[in-house]
Amino acid sequence: MMPKFEYSQLIKEDIQRLGNILEQCFLMSPGGSEIFFNSIGLENFRVIRVGEEVAGGLGIILMPQWWGGERVPMAGIAAVGIAPEHRGGGVALAMMQHTVKELHAKGVPISTLYPATQRVYRKAGYEQGGISSIWEVPTQSILVKEQSLPIGAVVGNHEIFYELYQQQAKLNNGFVERDQSLWERIFKPDEKEGIYTYLIGCAEQPQGYIIISQHQDQDGSFIKVRDFVVMTTAAAQTFWNFLAKHRSQIQNVRWKGSATESLTLLLPEQTAKQKSTSYWMLRVIDVVKALEKRGYPPGIQAELHLEIQDDLLAENNGKFILSVANGRGEVTSGGKGEMKLDIRGLAPLYTGLFTPQQLQLAGQLDATETAMFAATQIFSGASPWMADFF
Template structure:
């Protein structure tokens, strides 16, 4: 089996493969910020995946993350280790390119969990009857213009930096101007060119689908919810992608009927020392501690073995050595790093042994990690 880099010449063949394997017809991209891998058997394309170069907020700091998507294997090649070989190659590629984490949305989690990815956060939508959306205070909004892209992105990042797991939507993988392509983009202006909030939405299958509803305060968010209601026209329902959990509270504290659709995304620590060094650790302030780890990871041997996690002077680092008193399986690293699961749950799942109290204290309880982007 040959694993190689995806090129533009592969686009048509890989697109056809994804239509057959996944029922997806989205184009295959090879551009700055987006790359891929192809598996060949007997000179024929047998599988492929795409890697997007993202940065993800953790503890208020951004950590380089490879977003894996479009994993497809030719049905005739299944059972021959194609998916596993692609994922192993992707892990090596991610580490070489400095992407210390990897996240993905998995329709079938088992192949990814066998390689160390594990559930670590949610991707959530709310569906609400439009006549039950609160009218909210009227805001002095205006349609977005081309020159608003940077201010909208800054408004989004101010929110996203406070919600663990969110992407920073930075270049080159994401163009800040993409938000302007939605059917409805309303801006709530602030002072000196600042944006207090914005709404990005579109109509699809008789539903108003809100991609982003971002507000710096409760009044702005409620006003934008009222804008959703007024923009709907003859539509009866709104589907709101949850960017900010505070919006959910504002919307649902009125005892209205709503449907929540939640899917889990998976996180993988690709390079533990690099991921720990890049992450923000607010709870490390005033804490001095050492945790001796034994990392069990057969697919990322570069960080496996005995490691020492050192908390000192408000900073956290991972170095070689230690007694291995706390044993962590590869699948435990993502849920622990993201704060999705504590030591007790990981121990009950057979993914951790030893005293994890310091590990739990470090990640604290900042809320459920979230993504508001699908890839």
């Protein structure tokens, strides 16, 4: 017999059980799950039961995400954990399917997550949507001598950082509008760790910031850039000059960036290397809302005839016409269905992670030449990446 799954909000009686599951899943010490509960909020957790027993759970973080210069309401999925004795029985997939249906009922256009494994999320309609890369460069090789702007330590009030981040987020596809818990994660030090914060430019006309911590591992000493914003060329030069000044004590600098990191153009040689790369995943929850709330290149006027298949959400099935003009999109039902794809294939098209040609080669879509040309225009833009992990 197939097991019976029951999906529901977390109740008080389930907190300890779910906490134990998450601590085992994420190699945490006893009581460590409070970090998840406190940052995400108990009301935002869901559990799934097999019979009477809680078999797993997850957290939902509602936060807008920037696409084409517009904020799109998004649900981040975090702290997904299934008890070991219930793995392999379809519990995780059932939980994700229930979550997707709940989000659709609430009118959420898109959802993103960082997968430990892709297969279960793909079955729920998620696909690769963007990249998060860790870069490393030896301090001795930075050699940027220009410090065009003043840089000074900031203690206490970080409001100016929030404003600068918002300015940069709007320009980057995939950035989220951070809530307080994400900011606290940046500023909260780990044990035996100091965090140092600096403003680039004068207080009256700030042009960026850098937040760092210093570490030692088997490879030597390094600076971890926990967060940064550079809004001008002068700020980028000052950013590198400041990091180069640590070369007498620090061997390397590590920072999180996109797969194509434009900051490396300021370095004299190709000494910056990607230390690791991970793909985060996105699911289009509501086709019409997702396409209409996204921004598009302002100089484009085009029409794309889509035919979407979604095995989980019937409302997303059918033919749609996406009409783009003046940086905005309008969706109407019907059309020729010149680009056929399932809900998974729509995700990397929507984000611009891959071109329509690349997606067609990967078997993610089938389209006419006219539709391919229109989609290439419509979904062009900055390579999607995310500075935050959840």
